[in-house]
Amino acid sequence: MSEIKSIAVVGLNVGRNHIVEGIVPRPERWRLAAVCDLNSERLDAVAEEFGVPARTGSFDELLAREDIDVIDLGTPPATHVDLTMKALAAGKHVVCEKPLAGSIADVDQLAEAERKSGRLLMPVFQYRYGDGVQKARRIIDAGIAGKPYLGTVETHWKRTPAYYEVKWRGKWATELGGVLMTHAIHQHDMLNYLMGPVAKLFARATTRVNAIEVEDCVAASLEMESGALVALSATLGSQNEISRLRLMFENVTFESGGEVYSPGDEPWQILPANDEVAAKIEALLKDYKPVGRRYLGQLDAFHEALHGRAPNPVTVADARRSLELATAFYHSAETGRDVALPLGPDHPKYRGWRPDEKEAAE
Numbered sequence: 001m002s003e004i005k006s007i008a009v010v011g012l013n014v015g016r017n018h019i020v021e022g023i024v025p026r027p028e029r030w031r032l033a034a035v036c037d038l039n040s041e042r043l044d045a046v047a048e049e050f051g052v053p054a055r056t057g058s059f060d061e062l063l064a065r066e067d068i069d070v071i072d073l074g075t076p077p078a079t080h081v082d083l084t085m086k087a088l089a090a091g092k093h094v095v096c097e098k099p100l101a102g103s104i105a106d107v108d109q110l111a112e113a114e115r116k117s118g119r120l121l122m123p124v125f126q127y128r129y130g131d132g133v134q135k136a137r138r139i140i141d142a143g144i145a146g147k148p149y150l151g152t153v154e155t156h157w158k159r160t161p162a163y164y165e166v167k168w169r170g171k172w173a174t175e176l177g178g179v180l181m182t183h184a185i186h187q188h189d190m191l192n193y194l195m196g197p198v199a200k201l202f203a204r205a206t207t208r209v210n211a212i213e214v215e216d217c218v219a220a221s222l223e224m225e226s227g228a229l230v231a232l233s234a235t236l237g238s239q240n241e242i243s244r245l246r247l248m249f250e251n252v253t254f255e256s257g258g259e260v261y262s263p264g265d266e267p268w269q270i271l272p273a274n275d276e277v278a279a280k281i282e283a284l285l286k287d288y289k290p291v292g293r294r295y296l297g298q299l300d301a302f303h304e305a306l307h308g309r310a311p312n313p314v315t316v317a318d319a320r321r322s323l324e325l326a327t328a329f330y331h332s333a334e335t336g337r338d339v340a341l342p343l344g345p346d347h348p349k350y351r352g353w354r355p356d357e358k359e360a361a362e
């Protein structure tokens, strides 16, 4: 049986990055069967650049094609739930950009739809794919790092008014949030991946950098289930851009390296407490096999999952944890109170955190 899966990419700005980084380098794994975008100029440009056999502005047309196995969504945030639900109902596997949804209720609905469909839904968290973060995860999973003490996560980026010329950005209804939802979500996922889950959170959020509705500066203090403490900060008003995680464990201190938009890459500082710990790390990583970076690594791992050789590498449960953190963040910032996780249907923001929705409901 052929190993090749047929994939269609929808939304061709970030979707083009999926093609360049994750699909084109792996012709033995993926056949880019079709591209889809409402913007016909963008559609034509990408279809021609990669010689894609089919192009369309109609999502429904894609879903009707039986030869397509996977729908890969790079459309704006507020479209994700609807398009994912339709694709699962049409029997497709789905890859969906962040944020997967605009509420925990919607994530739970997607989890149920995935379960019923028998297909896989993989939210995108490509920052997990880099050899620095992967080595850290292996060391932690092996129990070598020991008791988690404290972490700091800094997402200090820069966005100017030009960035907000794209209409869906900067507004609650269409971006679903600001620096927390769109930018820091990746590093906050890395925190969950390496030191999670979160037990409690106290947060502040404000808008100071650009003339937008959504937040662009946030800070929070977290208590993890393990008892470790974490400080998060994220802004779009930093003159130099930094993405940095520092995670202090009993036996190892980790500090992320890589580039601003790929902090999972090597070199990470992995500082052992002593020679004995260093020897354990060396033995553990002796046979370490590098992973592809970013979308390449994540799509490689998804391909393995589609063939039943590995679990889905990023799950709806991972997206839920990330959106729970965001929900708790917005709730704490609004009420000035601590919020305990996990959040269930009884939480006042289970159905969404957007202040515009709340106002409309009142």
Ligand SMILES: NC(=O)c1ccc[n+]([C@@H]2O[C@H](COP(=O)([O-])OP(=O)(O)OC[C@H]3O[C@@H](n4cnc5c(N)ncnc54)[C@H](O)[C@@H]3O)[C@@H](O)[C@H]2O)c1
Pocket (backbone or CB within 6 Å): 010, 011, 012, 013, 014, 015, 036, 037, 038, 039, 042, 057, 059, 074, 075, 076, 077, 079, 097, 098, 099, 124, 126, 166, 168, 182
């Ligand atoms: N993982 C990352 O690092 C990363 C980076 C950038 C953007 N993103 C996410 O990717 C998504 C898209 O961001 P972007 O910056 O590429 O947005 P964009 O607005 O630049 O591009 C989105 C494209 O989707 C098309 N589109 C919208 N609705 C559609 C529909 N129903 N059917 C077909 N095409 C449709 C638009 O015409 C547009 O070309 C967002 O959710 C964003 O948060 C993720």
